Amino acid sequence: MNSQDFQLFGEIVKSRSGLVLTEEKVYLLESRLVPLARRRGLESLEALADEVRRTQDERLLNEITEAMTTNETFFFRDTKPFDIFRDVVLPQLLKARAAKKSLRIWTAACSTGQEPYSIAMLLKEEAAKMAGWRVEILATDISTEVLEKAKAGLYSQFEVQRGLPIQLLMKHFQQVGEMWQIDSSIRAMVKFAPKNLLEDLGGMGQFDVVFCRNVLIYFDQPTKGKVLDQVHNILAEDGALFLGGAETVLGICDSFKPVDGQRGVYTSVKGGLMAAAS
Amino acid sequence: MPSCLIVDDSKVVRMVARRILEDLSFGILEAEDGKGALTTCQEKMPDVILLDWNMPVMNGIDFLRTLRSSENGDQPVVIFCTTENDMAHIREAISAGANEYIMKPFDRAIIEAKFSQVGVL
Numbered sequence: 001m002n003s004q005d006f007q008l009f010g011e012i013v014k015s016r017s018g019l020v021l022t023e024e025k026v027y028l029l030e031s032r033l034v035p036l037a038r039r040r041g042l043e044s045l046e047a048l049a050d051e052v053r054r055t056q057d058e059r060l061l062n063e064i065t066e067a068m069t070t071n072e073t074f075f076f077r078d079t080k081p082f083d084i085f086r087d088v089v090l091p092q093l094l095k096a097r098a099a100k101k102s103l104r105i106w107t108a109a110c111s112t113g114q115e116p117y118s119i120a121m122l123l124k125e126e127a128a129k130m131a132g133w134r135v136e137i138l139a140t141d142i143s144t145e146v147l148e149k150a151k152a153g154l155y156s157q158f159e160v161q162r163g164l165p166i167q168l169l170m171k172h173f174q175q176v177g178e179m180w181q182i183d184s185s186i187r188a189m190v191k192f193a194p195k196n197l198l199e200d201l202g203g204m205g206q207f208d209v210v211f212c213r214n215v216l217i218y219f220d221q222p223t224k225g226k227v228l229d230q231v232h233n234i235l236a237e238d239g240a241l242f243l244g245g246a247e248t249v250l251g252i253c254d255s256f257k258p259v260d261g262q263r264g265v266y267t268s269v270k271g272g273l274m275a276a277a278s
Numbered sequence: 279m280p281s282c283l284i285v286d287d288s289k290v291v292r293m294v295a296r297r298i299l300e301d302l303s304f305g306i307l308e309a310e311d312g313k314g315a316l317t318t319c320q321e322k323m324p325d326v327i328l329l330d331w332n333m334p335v336m337n338g339i340d341f342l343r344t345l346r347s348s349e350n351g352d353q354p355v356v357i358f359c360t361t362e363n364d365m366a367h368i369r370e371a372i373s374a375g376a377n378e379y380i381m382k383p384f385d386r387a388i389i390e391a392k393f394s395q396v397g398v399l
Contacts, residue, residue, distance in 0.1 A: 074391075079394070157363060157381050158388070161380065161381060161384075161388045161391065161392070162387055162388060162391045163391055163395075165378070165395050166368060166372065166378050166379045167372070169368070170365070170368060170369060170372065174365075175364060175365050
């Protein structure tokens, strides 16, 4: 791919999603955009770039952005954050919200749905402690294509074997041909919606827990700061922010502090539940 | 070094699993059917058993039931690894005492994920 075309695709993706494509991501760009070009009857990425320059077709620009922002995910990814959520964060929030009996959880950039469904299954296991509670799990992603797959809750044999304990497969999935579908009762616990993290997040209301894992790594520093500031504005002061193992707020956003002893978990510097409990 | 007994009548499957598990620092034992696996377990109980279902002489589910009812047979972590990829077989395996279940084909990511889930990685 020539450098002008790489730059063109890079600018489209950066301006629409915040994702920064560095030179070493050329392979990713080729593997994701060649199928898209073929679907449009174009023979090469050069032809796709020409099509973009010629038409500036909004739908095409969105398809390019979506193709580049679909990220790998699996059930209970990294395990530990889900243990921390169940054993540390959830008990504190159940105590703090005992009067209101309401919890709102947001998983940003949920991709094909494994993260929000993992949370839903985990909450269902804890149902005895949560009788009468109203729990909302909002799962968003920039890509409408992955959201459709997420809503269907249909996964391949390979997908259900990475991270999902067999006991949970037995309990919450049905076999549909060669695929596995998560039960409607779990699907009903998650609401999916399109959301671009670069947009104003103000209208989403306040959340008690935000999972924004393995998203910031793709953004440049100013974009990371902007997203974190917005997340801080919609996260309860005693709420918890989960980031990926390779991500941090340090040096990027002063509004959050790490929760002692809980890797990848952050809370507001204004105080709150986690600090009080530590 | 933890030990893993690979029980499968396919030499190729045993070889692929051995490569992955040796790389994950397991000491490997092999058996090509349930009867051979029982003999190995009587000599020295392994920490983990990766177990095929359909094998000649003694199949995986009969081996597992015999193992679990034998002395110290509750100790090894048993992970089925089979082409029997339906819910009925999964339920039968778990109720017979399997700890996890891998549906073939498998790769390193699946082996790592499953071994990690049962706490042997």
